[in-house]
Amino acid sequence: MHHPTTMQKNDHPFDTDTRVEAIADGSFAATISDRWTALGGVVNGGYLLAACLQALRQMMPFPDPLVVSAFFLRPGTPGPAEVHTELARKGRRSATGQARLLQDGAETARVMATFTELRQSEGRTLLLSDRPDLPPPWEAVDPMAGRSLPGVTMTEMVEFRMARLPGWWHGRPGGDPSTEFWMRFKQHRDADLFSLALLVDAAAPAVLDIGVPASSTIELTVHLRAHPAPGWLACRARTRHVLGGYHEEDFEIWDTTGTLVAQSRQLALLPASR
Amino acid sequence: MHHPTTMQKNDHPFDTDTRVEAIADGSFAATISDRWTALGGVVNGGYLLAACLQALRQMMPFPDPLVVSAFFLRPGTPGPAEVHTELARKGRRSATGQARLLQDGAETARVMATFTELRQSEGRTLLLSDRPDLPPPWEAVDPMAGRSLPGVTMTEMVEFRMARLPGWWHGRPGGDPSTEFWMRFKQHRDADLFSLALLVDAAAPAVLDIGVPASSTIELTVHLRAHPAPGWLACRARTRHVLGGYHEEDFEIWDTTGTLVAQSRQLALLPASR
Numbered sequence: 001m002h003h004p005t006t007m008q009k010n011d012h013p014f015d016t017d018t019r020v021e022a023i024a025d026g027s028f029a030a031t032i033s034d035r036w037t038a039l040g041g042v043v044n045g046g047y048l049l050a051a052c053l054q055a056l057r058q059m060m061p062f063p064d065p066l067v068v069s070a071f072f073l074r075p076g077t078p079g080p081a082e083v084h085t086e087l088a089r090k091g092r093r094s095a096t097g098q099a100r101l102l103q104d105g106a107e108t109a110r111v112m113a114t115f116t117e118l119r120q121s122e123g124r125t126l127l128l129s130d131r132p133d134l135p136p137p138w139e140a141v142d143p144m145a146g147r148s149l150p151g152v153t154m155t156e157m158v159e160f161r162m163a164r165l166p167g168w169w170h171g172r173p174g175g176d177p178s179t180e181f182w183m184r185f186k187q188h189r190d191a192d193l194f195s196l197a198l199l200v201d202a203a204a205p206a207v208l209d210i211g212v213p214a215s216s217t218i219e220l221t222v223h224l225r226a227h228p229a230p231g232w233l234a235c236r237a238r239t240r241h242v243l244g245g246y247h248e249e250d251f252e253i254w255d256t257t258g259t260l261v262a263q264s265r266q267l268a269l270l271p272a273s274r
Numbered sequence: 275m276h277h278p279t280t281m282q283k284n285d286h287p288f289d290t291d292t293r294v295e296a297i298a299d300g301s302f303a304a305t306i307s308d309r310w311t312a313l314g315g316v317v318n319g320g321y322l323l324a325a326c327l328q329a330l331r332q333m334m335p336f337p338d339p340l341v342v343s344a345f346f347l348r349p350g351t352p353g354p355a356e357v358h359t360e361l362a363r364k365g366r367r368s369a370t371g372q373a374r375l376l377q378d379g380a381e382t383a384r385v386m387a388t389f390t391e392l393r394q395s396e397g398r399t400l401l402l403s404d405r406p407d408l409p410p411p412w413e414a415v416d417p418m419a420g421r422s423l424p425g426v427t428m429t430e431m432v433e434f435r436m437a438r439l440p441g442w443w444h445g446r447p448g449g450d451p452s453t454e455f456w457m458r459f460k461q462h463r464d465a466d467l468f469s470l471a472l473l474v475d476a477a478a479p480a481v482l483d484i485g486v487p488a489s490s491t492i493e494l495t496v497h498l499r500a501h502p503a504p505g506w507l508a509c510r511a512r513t514r515h516v517l518g519g520y521h522e523e524d525f526e527i528w529d530t531t532g533t534l535v536a537q538s539r540q541l542a543l544l545p546a547s548r
Binding site: 121 | 401518
């Protein structure tokens with residue numbers, strides 16, 4: 001069957017840029033692309049995490065990442081990389097492994113992840129918070145319409161729709177680092193669990209609304225809760241506690257059926273003010 | 275100076291039960307105690323995490339754990355253990371390492387942690403949420419007064435004070451897994467950053483209030499934000515999203531000066547219902 005408006009899943013930049021190739025037992029070659037840079041031109045951490053998950057996927061006896069934690073040790077650089085994986089434990093219903101992303105022999109990121117088969121989870125379901133309250137995407141504002149941010153190549157890959165533009169966007173930070181918006185890949189690729197691990201880190205940091213220029217991620221934990229339905233994703237990002245520059249950012253992604261599909265928290269650091 | 279009511283810090287069960295002894299380069303001997311068991315008689319995950327952090331502390335060039343992630347691979351067992359550590363990266367302001375807790379040759383838990391010196395953090399501070407709204411501890415209810423829970427030895431180590439007892443305590447779960455309470459070690463030991471990593475996992479799971487008997491932790495991430503002031507700790511535990519039995523538990527610990535000192539999130543699983 002022919003899908004004229006839908007790019008084949010594995011031709012999308014997300015798929016080509018996170019593709020890994022086995023080079024030895026548990027080791028994979030990857031190529032870090034320059035198409036996923038964030039504020040300051042740095043390679044996005046969620047993208048590095050997604051590449052590590054694609055390597056772990058090759059050796060895991062279960063298909064779905066469930067919980068992943070990434071420590072970012074050095075800035076990623078566009079160019080060749082290796083991912084060294086290790087299976088730490090294989091159980092009946094889940095397995096846990098580790099991936100180390102190496103560039104020029106130095107470790108860029110270390111990822112631990114538990115995989116399972118989400119569709120076989122049989123326990124109770126109870127959602128006690130509301131999904132983001134947003135106008136339909138086609139009635140919402142595209143913050144990037146006709147614009148681009150120098151060095152921020154991710155805005156060519158991911159698009160957003162908002163009820164209104166955040167204050168910091170106009171140079172008037174409102175002081176409340178808490179936002180809701182729609183998000184999806186450009187070029188017609190629906191999200192899956194692996195790309196959700198990138199998307200939780202794909203928006204501008206919520207703390208920009210307290211008047212800071214940037215935020216750098218130290219650690220990112222992502223819970224993958226359900227396979228997302230096709231289409232737009234409703235997101236909520238929030239920072240409540242900044243101490244000595246360190247702050248958490250909580251992020252939720254809900255699909256259009258009203259299911260929480262991913263939930264993440266990162267610990268990040270404001271740039272030194274001088 | 276003599277402190278008649280204060281046990282010397284390193285004589286407290288937390289200190290003796292998380293003590294490690296170097297046995298080789300980066301490897302430590304530990305003894306998992308039976309004094310930190312939770313519901314079902316299982317060794318508490320936060321306690322295993324704290325033991326791993328005590329080992330990492332020995333080889334880290336910075337004194338304070340800042341962000342730690344623990345994956346629990348197998349149930350811990352009272353008895354001998356080894357902790358194998360590795361320094362992944364040493365930077366100017368922080369360092370990141372890994373600890374593997376081994377019992378009988380099998381890996382019980384794997385911990386990644388970034389250490390820093392918190393008192394040297396110079397960035398901005400902004401707290402946008404309120405600390406738990408609780409009556410003074412001496413006017414609050416001690417849920418364990420005159421009681422003990424069979425197999426739950428942690429209740430001899432940690433004590434709680436609540437505005438009122440939760441519904442599940444009386445066999446009438448209220449359906450809202452969200453609680454606030456005071457907590458501290460028994461036997462007069464104030465908390466430090468290392469014990470906060472245990473204390474975020476020391477209370478009964480918030481989900482008991484939806485009528486489930488237990489919850490098992492898969493992964494626990496803890497952000498240590500500030501050295502806690504002496505005395506009682508004000509805590510908030512909350513679960514909002516249960517999907518197929520998997521659920522997050524968010525936990526905050528505030529000290530009596532009104533500072534958020536620790537924030538954690540865990541992914542946990544309800545027991546299979548059959």
